[in-house]
Amino acid sequence: MTKFADIKGFVFDLDGVITDTSILHGTAWHQLADYLDVAWSDELANGLKGISRMDSLEMILKAGGKENDYTQAQKVELATKKNTNYVAEVDKMTPANILPGMKAFLDDLRAKGYQLSLASASKNAPRVLDKLQLADYFPKVVDPASLTHGKPDPEIYTKGAQLLNLPPAQCIGVEDAAAGVQAINAAGEVSLGIGDATELGAADMVFADTADVTLANIAKKLG
Structure with missing residues (x-):
């Protein structure tokens, strides 16, 4: 040893x-859920922990019954939007x-x-x-x-x-x-x-x- x-x-x-950036990820996903008009919950927030960006997006869409409403290209755009939200939160860090x-x-x-x-x-x-x-x-x-x-x-x-x-x-x-x-x-x-x-x-x-x-x-x- x-x-x-x-x-x-x-x-x-x-x-x-x-x-602890997980709080910031949570905020950024919450913002995207609001944008998609999907109800946010503690259960949803906890489910996203440690999950990749695209899998997290799928989980949010599924929670709102919208999993079939977007093309793959649109989903990539939504995931990028989330990352933009996240970076904006990071930029507020001190x-x-x-x-x-x-x-x-x-x-x-x-x-x-x-x-x-x-x-x-x-x-x-x-x-x-x-x-x-x-x-x-x-x-x-x-x-x-x-x-x-x-x-x-x-x-x-x-x-x-x-x-x-x-x-x-x-x-x-x-x-x-x-x-x-x-x-x-x-x-x-x-x-x-x-x-x-x-x-x-x-x-x-x-x-x-x-x-x-x-x-x-x-x-x-x-x-």
């Missing part, structure tokens, strides 16, 4: 770890949208010379980092367009370590989703999960909240 002293780098997921404790953790990592990379499947990740004023913390960002497999495949985390020129065993991957933890483990990195310990049971260590993630606490768990 990797010891704390062996760790040289951290590979971060973005959503649910550094900030450093106040950084999750509790994360800025202090990133500052500490940087001060102690750890290398950092970002492993987010979101094409908007660089824009989000920019708005959070964290872009200079992550000079290395995995390009989602270069990926052939999504999580739980290890590809994104393998690339995150490669960008740092570090062997995977010297990296800690930071995630809030079970599929992400699987990806980190499969890449041979140490997995740090943030959230529900039952859901993230496969992680090497789990913290209930972003505010609990500190180097001191990680050292205690890794030994």
Whole structure:
């Protein structure tokens, strides 16, 4: 098992770890549902979590009984409209949208010379980092367009370590989703999960909240 002293780098997921963009996705889908005259509900909002853009659109159309009302080209236009809504929400973000404790953790990592990379499947990740004023913390960002497999495949985390020129065993991957933890483990990195310990049971260590993630606490768990 990797010891704390062996760790040289951290590979971060973005959503649910550094900030919470799922709220913004929800707002953007809600706006599109209103535009389509489809009733919005908590059930619909929850159903869209972690689903691709086109699948989410289909779910909204189905909820309104409109699944056969649009051609494929029109559906692509609607999905693009949602993304435009989403980007407009992203552009309203500020450093106040950084999750509790994360800025202090990133500052500490940087001060102690750890290398950092970002492993987010979101094409908007660089824009989000920019708005959070964290872009200079992550000079290395995995390009989602270069990926052939999504999580739980290890590809994104393998690339995150490669960008740092570090062997995977010297990296800690930071995630809030079970599929992400699987990806980190499969890449041979140490997995740090943030959230529900039952859901993230496969992680090497789990913290209930972003505010609990500190180097001191990680050292205690890794030994």
